Amino acid sequence: MFDTKVFWNSFILSILVLLFVYVLVDTLVFRKRSKRTDKQNKLINGLIGLWISILFGLLVDLISLYGVVQTIADKILAFSVLSLATTGIVLIFKTSITTNFAQGIVATFGVFFAANVVTRFSNSGLTGLQLALIGMAAGAVVSFLMGLFIDVAIIRKSKYITSVGKQMITMGLVLVISGLIPVIYGIPTLSVPRLSYGDAIQIPFQGTFVSITPHALYAFVIAIVLLALLFSALRFTKWGLGVRATASNETVAGMMGVNTRLITALSWAIAGALGGVAAYLIAEGGSLSVGMMTATQVNGFMAGILGGFSGFLGPIVGSFLIPVLSALFFYVSFLWSNALVYGIILLIILAKPLGLFGKKIAKKV
C-alpha cells in the first residue's frame, strides 16, 4: 500500500548524516574533551530535535498529513492515559528516588472497586456521564488510599532501605495485589462504563474529516485538567515547594523544617490517584483484567526515560511520542512498530543518557 522503501532509505540516511555532522562539528570545532561541554550538549539537542522533525516529515510524506493527524486523533486516549500514569511514576521518582512498579496494579485495584461502585449505583437514575465520573472518583480515592498505605505502612517501616530495595518492594506489591484482586472482587467479569457512548465527533480537515471518539475527548480534557491542577499545585502551594525541596535533597529539606514524611506519603497517594483515573480511562468500557495496566506501566517507564525523570514536562512529551510514533510506524511495518519505537528510544538515550529534557544532577563523591 505504502512505498516504504523510500522511507527506510531516508530514515537510515538521516541518522547517518546527522551522526556525520555531529562527528564533524565535534572534532573540527569543539575538539575532543573528556567531559561534555555545554556547547556539545546544545549541538546534540539541536540535532535530535532536527532528527525528530525529519522523522515526522518522512512519516507525513509516507502517510499523508491527513493520515498523521487522524493517527494522532486516534491516540489521544492513549496519550492522556500514559501522561497521567507517567506523571505518577515521575512524582514518586522525585520524592522517593525509586521506580514504582506497583503504580499500574494499584490503579487496577482502584478500577475494580470503581466497577463495583458503578454496578451499585446503576439503577439510581443518574446519567451515564455522572455515573462514570462517580465511578472514576471512587477508583481514584481507593488508589489514593492504597498509595498512602504503601508508603506509610511498608516503605516507611523498612529498615536499611535503598532505592533498589524500594523497587523490589514495589515488585513484591505487584505480585501481592494481583493475587488479592481475584480474592477480593471474585472471578466474574466486571466492566466500567465509558464516559460517553456518543458517535465519533467529525472535525473538518483539508476537505475530509478527522474523527475522535467522545470518550477520548473527555479523557483528554480530564487529563489536561488534572495535570494542570497538579502542576499549579507543584508550582504555587507549600506542598509543591516541599516536593521540590525533597526532590533536590531530602536530608537538608528535613533540616529546614519540611515534613518530608508527609510530602512523600502525599506523593505516593496522589500518584496512586492519577493511576486510578488512568486505569478507568483505559478500560474504555471493556471488561477488566488484572494485567490491563502492564503495557501502560512499561510504556510509562519508557516515556519517563525518554523525556527525562528530572522534570515533569519531559515525560509528558515522551508519553505523547511513544503511542503516536508506534501507531505511525504501524504503517511502515505493522509487525515491528513497537520494536522500532523502543529501538529509537534506545538510540536517543545513548545520545542523551538523561532523556530529552533531562538535567544532570551534580553528585558529591
Place this chain on the structure above:
Amino acid sequence: MDPRTLLATRRKNQWRSITNHPYFGFILIGALLLSVQLLQNIGVDIPTSIMRAFGLTMIYIIIGLGFAILLGYAGLASLGTAGFVGIGTYALGYLTNQSGLSIGLIVVLSILGAVVIGAIVGFISLRIEGMYLAIITLGLSEILNEIFKNAVPITNGTNGLEMQQLVLFGKYMTISKETVFTALAVILVIMILFTYNIIKSPTGRAMLAMKNSESAAQAMGVSVLCYRLLAFMIATVFALIGGILYMAYINFTIPTTWSLAFSLNLLAAVIVGGSRSIWGIVMGSFMIFGLDLAVFQRIVLTPDRNEAIARFIAQFPEHTENMTRFFNSLQGLLPIATYIFNGVLIILVVMFYPGGLYQLFLTIKQKVVQGIKKIKHDWMVKRYGQDA
C-alpha cells in the same frame, strides 16, 4: 602417644579438612540432586512433575548465578535477563532443527554471541546508570520479545518452537530427560564452582569495590569500563547457557515464557535468597521457583480428584454441595496463593532482612550455636559446680 589415637586424630582432621573445603558444600548439593535421579532409576516412584521442578530449578539457579554477579557484585540492575535466556533457547532450537550443528558447537557459538551481546549492553551501561539501566534493559528485553514473536521463519512465532532431537557427535539423537537431568546437575556444580572462583578472585573484589563506590574504585585503579563489560558478559553467558539447557530439557520454547514476569521472578529469587552468596541464590531459587513448581502447582483440592477431601466431605452429608463448591473455588485460588506468598516473602525480606534468606539462616545458626554453648555451660555448672 599411642599410635592408634594418633591415627584416629589424623583421620578426623583429614575428614574435617574435606568438609571444611569450600567446594564440599557445592559438590554435595550436586550429589544430592544426582541421587534424586538415581533414586528414580532404581525404582523409587518420584512423580515426573517433581523431577521437572528440580530440573527447572537447577536451570534457574544457573541463570540466577550470572544475575547475582551482575546485581550483587557489580551493582548493575538489569531486567533484560529473560530476553537473553530466550535467545539461548531459540539458538539451540533453530540451529539444531535447521543446520544440524552439534550441541557443543552451538554452546561455543552461543558463548561467543553472548560475549558480543554482553559487551554491547555493557557499553550502554557505561552511559546509563542505576534505575535507568533497569528500564533500558527492560526495553531491550521487550524488543527481543517482539523479535521472538515476529521473526516467524526462525522462531515459529507465537506458536513456539519445538525441538525433538539433539545433535551429538554429528548424529541426530533423542536424549532422555533422565540423561539431561544428570548433565544439568553436573553443569550446575561446574557453574557454581566457576562463580565461586570469580567472586573470590581479584575480579570479584574489584566488582564489589565498583558497586560500593565507583569513584573510590577508580581511584584505586579499578577500570570501570573493563569490569562492567565483564560483569555483563558473564551474566549474558550464564543466561544463554541457561537458555540452551532449558531447550535441551523442555524441548519447547514460546515467547510468552520470556516476558517481564520471568525477569522479575529471577530478581525476586536472587533478592529473597541474598544476592551476595551462592547459597543464597540456591535457596532463593528453590523458594521462588521450586516451591511453586513442586508444591503449589501440584496441590489438588477438588473433591473429584482428591480422595481425602472427598472422604472428608462425605462426613457431612447435609453440606456436600456447599463444601464441594468451597473446595473447587479454593482450587481456583491456588495459583493466586503462589503470587501472594512470593510477594509477601519479597516484601518481608527487603523490609527486615536485606541480606536475604542466607542471612536469616546464618542468624539462626548463630543463635543455635550460642544456645548449645549455653546449655553445655549450664550442664557443666550443674555437674562440677560454679567456677570460683
